[in-house]
Amino acid sequence: MDKLHQQGPWCLIGDFNNVLKSQDIIGGSIVTEAECSDLQDFMDNNNLLEMDLIGDYYTWSNKHFTVTIYSSIDGLLANVDWFYNHLNSTLRNLPPLVSDHSLLYLASQPRVEKHHTRVRFVYCVTDVDGYTDMVKDSWNTPLVGRPMYVLWNKLRRVEPVLYKMHKSLILAK
Incomplete structure (x- = not known):
């Protein structure tokens, strides 16, 4: 993926429709390296890190009763400048209400x-x-x-x- 030319502190938050490692999914088909490489390449090219979630690890479920799949495909990616300026921020994984995705709640406290x-x-x-x-x-x-x-x-x-x-x-x- 191309490199973004974003300057200063910045982050991306949401549904990336992609896992970073095989442990990010339970159920369904086995995750291949190719499925993880696009997002990882994007993160590497843009010097992005993933923020830790508080709450359930898995952020999406197909909500099927027979072959249930859980995956961690939602999150926050940010550069070091953003993390430095938001050291006291937290990202919470809240229970899904109407969607098959959990709600993400960012409590952002910029550094003074x-x-x-x-x-x-x-x-x-x-x-x-x-x-x-x-x-x-x-x-x-x-x-x-x-x-x-x-x-x-x-x-x-x-x-x-x-x-x-x-x-x-x-x-x-």
């Missing part, structure tokens, strides 16, 4: 910029008493989610720790 926008690591903070323990405590506190989500949140979480240490060095001088 603080007075400083970039973290600059100042090597001298490593000399602050307790530096290693404070950074380890911040970094090692468990987070659940996709690897990129975990990385972003750990970096965000360690930022104020480093900022406080840097501020204490400035005040001490």
Whole structure:
């Protein structure tokens, strides 16, 4: 698939009529690699990641009683900029009401910029008493989610720790 030329934070949400892996479907025929490759290629070409769902994993069902099929074909795809700007957002899979698709509910909470926008690591903070323990405590506190989500949140979480240490060095001088 072609590359989109979208700049800045952006996302796509909805029914992609495609699964990304064989575990995304129960029932029906076996999923082939070719069925997954178009959506995966599109995501790769546009640097998109899939957002985790809260709720039932499967978002669609054929609602048949004899050969029921469940699949995860609805979701949210976004670039890293969007995830960075919406770190506290959640995507919920709500029960289907009138459709064979579940409703997706995005509770989006855009990131509010603080007075400083970039973290600059100042090597001298490593000399602050307790530096290693404070950074380890911040970094090692468990987070659940996709690897990129975990990385972003750990970096965000360690930022104020480093900022406080840097501020204490400035005040001490």
